[in-house]
Amino acid sequence: MRSIILVASTRIFFIAMVVVSLWILLRGHNEPGGGFIGGLMGAAAFATLAFAAGVDDARKMLRIHPAVLMGVGLVLAAVSGLPGVVLNGSYLQHQWLELDLGLFELKLGTTLVFDIGVYFVVIGGVLSFMFRLYEEEQG
């Protein structure tokens, strides 16, 4: 059963949800949000797409296998702790780089790499079983 209204509105919803999830990911360090919650929202976007347009379309949109996404995320998260080992001798001690861009100050840290890693792991993890469940339901 495929509803036209759902399919049509999903295109907008999908983009909106992905954008919001990225925004939540990026605001995460000092405000509520971060990789985990952002990742859940991102996974929800793909799940909505899979529900409306079918799992195949959602898989195509994701491009890579969810397990690969988990792997990439885990690598990013694990690697983000290494600069701390080199600089302070303490794993996961995060390093910060402050850039003055005239209009505002940009603080970049290795925590961002960690959060992006978590974001990928959560999306990959949720989707790898979500897709399979939908596939079984659709036969």
Added chain:
Amino acid sequence: MADQLDLLWPVLIPVMTAALAACFWYNIRAQRIISFIGLVLLFAASVKLTMTVVEHGVIAKQFGGWAPPFGISFVADPLAAALVAITGLLALTVGIFGFYDVRARHERAGFYPLFHGMITGVNGAFLTGDAFNLYVWFEVMLVTSLGLLVISRSREQLDGTIKYGVLNLFGTILFLIGLALLYGATGTLNMADLARVLPGMTMTPGLMTAAMLFLAAFAIKAGLFPLFFWLPASYHTATFAVGAIFAGLLTKVGVYATFRPFTLLFLIEGETLRYVFTFIAAMTMITGVFGAAVQWNIRRILSFHIISQIGYMLMGLAIATPIAWAGASFYIIHHIIVKANLFLLAGAIRAAGGSDDLRRTGGLLKSHPWLAVLFLIPALSLAGLPPLSGFWAKFLVIDASLRAEYYGLAAVALIVGVLTLFSMMKIWMEAFWKASPVTPSRRRYVPVAFIIPIVMLGAVTMTIGLFAEPFVTYARDAGDVLVDPPLYIAPVFGAEAAAEAGALIAGDAVEAEVIETDLIENGADDGVEEEVR
């Protein structure tokens, strides 16, 4: 300080291996290479950690540069370091065994990421010095081991996995509730910090409940009487490589987790708790060995023996003298190697005889005589015959129980040893001695990838047996740290805090009896701070 980084690698290497293997989801060949490199590196790193601990004693590390107790501590005492080293060895040998045993469809289902993920969980659980972090590693271990258990997706495996999963999930929930109670009472979950704070506190009903919840949770994980029935229901359904690593490591993580709180956090001076542990240890030994007697599947027999052997390790907890702890530590290390080896041998027997049901196999002494010899090494070691590692392990725990005048426990341990020998002889008679009930249609070969790890683990068993002294000395060190919490606290909080805690514990030991009777007589009067010197 660079030495402290040794604590990081046994966890970080398998994480990275799992992650990189997942990145190459479609490239099985690349996954195999990454996995093998990861296993070699892990083994090297875990040996390095043990050497550092031998050299410097207990070492600790705070992650993220956060001061304890706010950041997560990793602590390696001799017992944890030895367990990490054995995990590294076992992962490597099972990895070699897996060259032949792991099928292409298992690899496509994500065997390598799951396998290394599980190793991460095991090493994390051994090394963490934070009770909540221990819960996290348990979850990592549970999720990945569930994946490994169902990797063939057969009906039988699904059945085993559900039994395994439901009970273990229940155990983790009990653990979590216990943690919440403990945190509510003390305001900290760092184990060294808890060891510092708890001796000065009255044993309130809340704390007592937390202790009992921990005991129940870890009893499920370790397969203690009467909560072991998930184990023989699931282990024999796994593939041989997975079964071996499960049999070697998973329950021992539970045993290790039982040792931690009851050495560091809760004193077991009181008679009641000791009585409970003695009873559980004896019953675990007896039920396990009798359960094995009626089985015919090799791995089911061995699964029941895991349970009975865990009873021996628990003797350490029941007797709780330094010698008993040393014996228990030695026992765990010996047992992991021997039991995993026997599970690998079950795979080799199946490859040689065509079945892992003893009624449908036989005559292997004639066709594969060297396999019979390789089987006897871990089998006789498990039963505790000299000069193999099991003899020393049993000798140490039984010696400790006699010295502490636990004659009943010693008697049970000896009888169960004889019954274990009987059970191992049953496998030997059926699989090797008797004539094969079916005429083999062709000559079966055991792949070299099976033989190498079996020989490696057998050699380790022989080495421990013949040159027991350094291992016993090491186990003594491990036991000394277990009975002396300040040794564990010092690397985390500094020598001063450790000395303070030591004074508290010394004072507390005197008053433990008082608190015990206090609890029984009028519940506990919470709120009243116990005056301790």
